[in-house]
Amino acid sequence: MPFDRISSSPFAFLEQESSKMNKIVSRQRSFPYFWKLNLLLVSFEFFISKRFVQIKTQDKKVSKPIILISVLSITLAIVVNLITVAIVTGFQNEIRKKVTGFNAPLFISKSGSSSIYECDPFKINKNSIAKIKNIEGVKGVTTISYKPALFQSSKFLDTIKLVNGKDSLIQRQEISGVMMKGVPKSYDWEFIQKHLVKGRIPRYNKNSISKEIIVSEKICNSLNYSVSDEVSCFYVKNQPISRRYKIVGVFNTGLEEYDKKIVFCDLREVQRLNDYGITSSIEIDDTLQKSNSILIKAQINGGGSNLMYDWGKGADIYSGFYLSELKDTLIRLITYTVNYKNNKLDAQDTCYLSINVTSPLLCKELSHDENGLLQIQEIDSDTYNLESTKGNVSIKTIPGKGNSENYIAGYEVFISDWRNLDQIEKNLKNMLEMRPDSEGQLIQVKSILDNESDLFAWLSFLDFNVYIIIILMLVIGVINVGSAMLVIIVLRTNLIGILKAMGATNWSIRKIFLYQAAYLICKGLFYGNLIGISLCWLQSSFGIIALNPTIYYIDKVPMELTIFNWMAINLITFFVCIASLIIPSYVVTSISPTKAINFN
Secondary structure (H helix, E strand, O other), rough: OHHHHHHHOHHHHHHHHHHHHHHHHHHHHHHHHHHHHHHHHOOHHHHHHHHHHHHHOOHHHHHHHHHHHHHHHHHHHHHHHHHHHHHHHHHHOOOOOHHHOOOOOOEEEOOOOOOOOOOOOEOOHHHHHHHHHOOOOHHHHEHHHHEEEEEEEEEEEEEEEOOOOOOOEEEEEOEEEEEEEEEEOOOOOHHHHHOOOEOOOOOOOOOOOOOEEEOOOHHHHHOOOOOEEEEEHHHOOOOOEEEEEEEEEEEEEOOOOHHOOEEEHHHHHHHHOOOOOOOEEEEEEEEEOOOOOOEEEEEEEEEOOEEEEEEEEEEEEEOOOEOOOOOOEEEEEEEEEEEOOOEEEEEEEEEEEEEEEEOOEEEEHEEEEEEEEEEEEEEEOOOOOOOEEEOOOOEEEEEEOOHHHHHEEEEEEOOHHHHHHHHHHHHHHHHOOOOOOOOOEEEEEEEEEHHHHHHHHHHHHHHHHHHHHHHHHHHHHHHHHHHHHHHHHOOOOOHHHHHHOOOOOHHHHHHHHHHHHHHHHHHHHHHHHHHEEEHHHHHHHOOOOOOOOOHOOOOEEEOOOOOHHHHHHHHHHHHHHHHHHOOOOOOOOHOHHHHHHHOO
């Protein structure tokens, strides 16, 4: 700056410097952490540690192997921890998704039911469904029912090897036990659609029960079935019942425990097969009464109590009546239940009996044996003839449709976030349990953690294994980095003595070596993340490592690494290692400056 300018304004220079300092102070107040970082980077401790890192030749024979081992140990720790957490997280989430794809996280059934597959039916209550849907976190509610059944394969030829080593052709027919899961038209098929191998989702008709089913690939393979084939299905009741269904879709989830037993079908089919509600019909007793009349009586199937019957003259308690003369007539029966809370009759079902005669006749004119047993000629399951001296009497029963569609085994409750399962279960229990609904029914809430307790206990036990592996790998990393730090301190003993002689504090000298150790840790973290994330991506994309689904429920090792888990592993590794190195750095305090300067 020219002298004449300074002399013309003797305080100008001081004013300029003061202005600069004010700006610096203002910036420090605005960005305190930024300026602290600047002070760290320009500190002499950081400068010296940086110089150590940049020197490639000094003490190369002694320190390089130790430093390499320490970096490799950190790299190995990160790789193992990342892969372990990714596998366990992926495995738990994959199993959880598959299990909840077959059975919802929460299941509501009649109070006292011990298993979701064997529940007592209860009446659908729209008010209860509306309350459940209004609970925060509930994604949806579905009505379902179960029914055990037997699938029988068609006869097919197979080859077996005899004792003499020759092949023999035989005809086989396989049988497999399954669990029919009845679901409504509104069922969420997203999970099954995702794992659909062939075919499509069943189509439902409003006016008739769908005979389309969707089965697993495992069942198809064991019974030699394929898409569009018809399945012979048998149900065990008082009398075995046979049904034919058409396979329209095949899925494969890899969860063999469920694939081999669950079959999806129309809910209305299961409701009828389980005899839910009340189904009525009219039948004629096969014995002529002593009063030369026949007994017309109601046949009620399914659970029912407090019943009343309307034979055309109003509701009454009598479930039948005597008929002494036969003529063309149509008998109608309406079955009611009595609701004693409001003294109202609730119609449950309506059925008919048609009688056609050539000419009117008395019941005593019907053909019968000495014991009064009528002579009956069956035409089909609903039609038969009674023989008489005036010709045959045609009887046709028209059973009622019943009210089975009003009853279910339970509600499946789907949630939006698995982490809120316990809270949603608690809210449902507080709202529904021990409080009869408008139908007077008591219901209970169960979590899938209770229904599949063994499976989820096994999954939760995996967390304990993860903690053990992470701790062991951290211990290995800490030991190796600590050893490297001690070697570096010994090799720099002369420098430590010089720095102490120049007035450096013990803590300042220790920070030099801590910075150097931090550099080694960061280097190990970089390579560990590079290798670990690459391996996770390869397995996730190509499924290189396969698993046996009969043991592990899935067919390949799953990988799921979240940002939170990745950051947690890296931060924990870094800070644990740095914190553990504070103790080895105390070696600096025991070094005497005079002895250290002479140390060789």
